[in-house]
Amino acid sequence: MREWLPIYFKGFAMGVADMVPGVSGGTIALITGIYERLVTAITTLDPRLVTYAVRPHDPAARTSFVDGVDRVDLGFLLALGAGIGTAVLAVSRVVGTVAETYPAATAAFFFGLIGASAVVLADQIRLPRRRSIPIMTAGVLIAGGVTLVTAGSVSHALPVVFVAGAIAVSAMVLPGVSGAFFLLVLGQYYFMLDALNGFVDALVGVLSGGSITEVLATGTVVVTFLTGAVVGLLTVAHLVKRALERHRAETLAFLVALMIGGLLLPAQQVTANVSVTVTTESVTTNIVEPLVPILFAVILGAAAVLALDRFTDDLEYAESETPDGTREPTAERG
Template sequence: MEHLKTFLKGLAMGSADVVPGVSGGTIAFITGIYARLLDAISSVNVEAVRVWRRDGFRAVWEHIDGTFLITLGAGILTAIISLAKIIHYLLAEHPVLLWSFFFGLIIASSIHIARTIPQWRWQECGLLLAGVVIAAGISLASPTETTATLPILFLAGSIAICAMILPGISGSFILLLMGLYAPVIGAVKAFDLPILLTVAAGAGLGLLLFSRLLSWLLRHYASMMLSLLTGFMIGSLAKVWPWKETISTRINSKGEEVPFVQQISLPAVDDTLLLSVILMFCGAILVLALERFGRADSE
């Protein structure tokens, strides 16, 4: 039963990671596995090699929390592979409704993380503001066009994975800013192994390095780190705001004209407005459900 719950949490993380602007780290946090995930990833180090040589495979598997990592990773990978086409369709055909759902989810997630901060001093308030500014700046930045060579994809994977494990900063959106989201999501849909393996190798390296830093910061400066992460999530709302005006477009790999640069606009009073608001509440309710799911799992 525990493994099934971990797999389902992985599914939720993978589903979030597919959408540019939404972070799987947010889902990990509200389901109560964020610290465990960072500790497990950061334990894949030189000490693990020593444990393996001294005590064998079973000991090193326990040392890195291997069953948890494999089960969670299987859920994430399953979601990415199975939902890539669906998310691509929704982004193209029903973007306002999709963004509305995730807007409500992120607002509720921000409140949830803010409630876990044990104390509010000037340091926490300053880091909260810094997080808002950084995430909003990233969210409002204009995308670029980058040639998708294998070395560039390796570097992009290592950068994007760092964002994916930060609540509020989307790895998918980092790829979008670098002009590499379309090639990567296209490779997932087409199962292009050279591109997928290159991105995965870069992601693996970035994950091993960055998770250790995050794990250390959360252990020693939990209150300040949580404030910064809350700021990241609030700032990311600039990207997830459902109603946008397209300033310029680009031609994607299929020859289709798609939005390239957009700016925030006010919602139009039409048939989709009520449904959008309902979906916002659905996103918030999902956070409450995931929070209870995570709390029940830890008891």
């Protein structure tokens, strides 16, 4: 128990970070010294374990399942996952309440977080301008286009939720990149907050003698998202990791461009929720007063990311060889 408790609390810290657009759970893993272990554990997960687990009557399947579990750092993943899950449940209600009460300030805070994250990641890119410009142009156009589409009538159909889960969880292997940011751009962030909070409330209601109908309705959304997350860990995360290993600068340039294009969404939310009244008597006051908390929120968000970057500026990536001869990204203090 004592061995897994620190892992649980590190997972809790990652979960808190994963709930905030612009803050990376992967960065928290890097800070707490579990990034290498996390990436190794994720990339050694074998999807065939599921098929073995549902065939306990088959001796060969049982043997393969036991052997597969031995190769996977299962205790670590369970303890870390429990911490992340606890944090998500705890923070989702807080974020939802704050966003509903102070929508403009919340969007401005996210703007600062995402903008500063883009600056921090951009500092890691070493790429000639002739190669970076087309990549970043494509990234900005894609993120901006998706933002404009989702700002209208975004779909919350289960296939969309599934894909969103797969994309968001892949950010776990990317220090500096936020899974919640991708949910925000895809128009699923606040929807999933409401679904998760509704699911928890419905479960509590059932324990108090309420109907199970709401549990099934919201639970279907939550389970679909989690299923997408599992599939993402087993597929998309591997692709992203391989892209970073083979084309690190180009991949980072594209991610930075996505962040820049994604800034359009919180900017739209700020302008939609800020009312500036102009009168001839006090033009300056009426314009400045509503903008003060907005500017403060932007600065606070940016400062949080820059402070985190300052704390981790002595961490750098290295590569270590795994038993199968492949190269794994690791983190070490410089």
